[in-house]
Amino acid sequence: MCNKNSGSRRRRRKSKSSSVSLKASRKTRTKTRKPKYLSLLHLEENLPQMNLNTKTSSNNDNNKSNHQQQLNLFPLHPENLVEDKDTQYDNVCLLFNTTEEDNVHAVTLNGILDDESSDYKNETTTTTTTTTTTTTSDESPLSPSLTYGYSGEDHTRSLERSAMKGKKERDESEEKWVVYSEVVEKKEMEEVSSCDGGGGGGDGGGDRGGAWCISSGSIISKKKMKKLLALKLDYQEIMNAWSDKGPLYIEGESPHTVPDLNDAAHVLGDVWGSVSDVWRVPEMVTNNVGSFKVKEEYEGKEDWRRGHREASVLRYKEKRRNRLFSKRIRYEVRKLNAEKRPRLKGRFVKRD
DNA sequence: TATTCGGACGGGGCCACACTTGACT
DNA sequence: GTAGTCAAGTGTGGCCCCGTCCGAA
Numbered sequence A: 001m002c003n004k005n006s007g008s009r010r011r012r013r014k015s016k017s018s019s020v021s022l023k024a025s026r027k028t029r030t031k032t033r034k035p036k037y038l039s040l041l042h043l044e045e046n047l048p049q050m051n052l053n054t055k056t057s058s059n060n061d062n063n064k065s066n067h068q069q070q071l072n073l074f075p076l077h078p079e080n081l082v083e084d085k086d087t088q089y090d091n092v093c094l095l096f097n098t099t100e101e102d103n104v105h106a107v108t109l110n111g112i113l114d115d116e117s118s119d120y121k122n123e124t125t126t127t128t129t130t131t132t133t134t135t136t137s138d139e140s141p142l143s144p145s146l147t148y149g150y151s152g153e154d155h156t157r158s159l160e161r162s163a164m165k166g167k168k169e170r171d172e173s174e175e176k177w178v179v180y181s182e183v184v185e186k187k188e189m190e191e192v193s194s195c196d197g198g199g200g201g202g203d204g205g206g207d208r209g210g211a212w213c214i215s216s217g218s219i220i221s222k223k224k225m226k227k228l229l230a231l232k233l234d235y236q237e238i239m240n241a242w243s244d245k246g247p248l249y250i251e252g253e254s255p256h257t258v259p260d261l262n263d264a265a266h267v268l269g270d271v272w273g274s275v276s277d278v279w280r281v282p283e284m285v286t287n288n289v290g291s292f293k294v295k296e297e298y299e300g301k302e303d304w305r306r307g308h309r310e311a312s313v314l315r316y317k318e319k320r321r322n323r324l325f326s327k328r329i330r331y332e333v334r335k336l337n338a339e340k341r342p343r344l345k346g347r348f349v350k351r352d
Numbered sequence B: 001t002a003t004t005c006g007g008a009c010g011g012g013g014c015c016a017c018a019c020t021t022g023a024c025t
Numbered sequence C: 001g002t003a004g005t006c007a008a009g010t011g012t013g014g015c016c017c018c019g020t021c022c023g024a025a
Helices: A016-020 A040-053 A060-065 A078-085 A088-096 A109-123 A153-169 A180-199 A222-227 A235-242 A271-278 A301-321 A332-340
Strands: A284-286 A292-294
Touching: none
Parallel strands: none
Antiparallel strands: A284 A292
């Protein structure tokens, strides 16, 4: 709502670390603390509340009734973690599988990309799927991925802008998005040139035990090459390295089959679709006793999906109703100290 | 109907310092 | 493995600033 990043008020917080760094520090920490980031799951849950809490004319009544609804201030608090434990799966479901009746547009990766990319195509014609994207402008195409389909679109957009503006002030080189296919393509072109020179092609000496090298005899056009995921493993060296370390696979388990991506069946069609089919991890479900079971083993998959989704939505709604929004004090002693601490216009001042 | 103005609202920064955390001895 | 030390990081409350919203002029 408020963009704190702009305006003269924005005073830079006095860097405690910089002042302290004048002292001779013993040693720089090698291990950083765990960052307490808000996860996407919490964003997914909290963003709606943020929207509810913003002052809009249409939502004023709702605001009053939902006055207590605020952000979960301590998403990583142990209690919250416990609370969330049983609903994580549900949240994932809701994140990608929401229902219209829940007044939330279906949010899928494709949906996000499609909707917003088409939206942004109108605004910026330079955005393509293959360009390397860096977040440098307020209208960055990255922001849509943080957007949730909500009735308050304008507010959501303003949130995006605020977030992106904040990001912009950070190091712009901090994060770059690179299209994998470009990297792969580049790498492969280098491989092709090098392999062609020394391998002699076919089943010659360049073939290292059937590794997924282009020189191993599998002739693929460049066009197809672009679509392939180039995972190149030197099996022979791996086997040699493991030869004295026992079996590669866990005892009793059959080795996982690695699909041959050079197989024509997988090359045809959408590479992501085929790869995702090949690599698809069987969806696991829990029964009442807590053991896992492959989802496909259930009879009537559609019924199962529908029922489970309804239950998930119900659980989500129930949880949303019962959410506790009052500010939670983690350390009571700090509160007492802060209350005792002398202030000047609300700010802490030094004790004389 | 479009524009301007001002009040209301809310988010977040600021401050000092006791306390927590994690690395190191 | 355990205890102690040290420094960096965290959390706390009240006030204020400023962006946004919205109704009135």
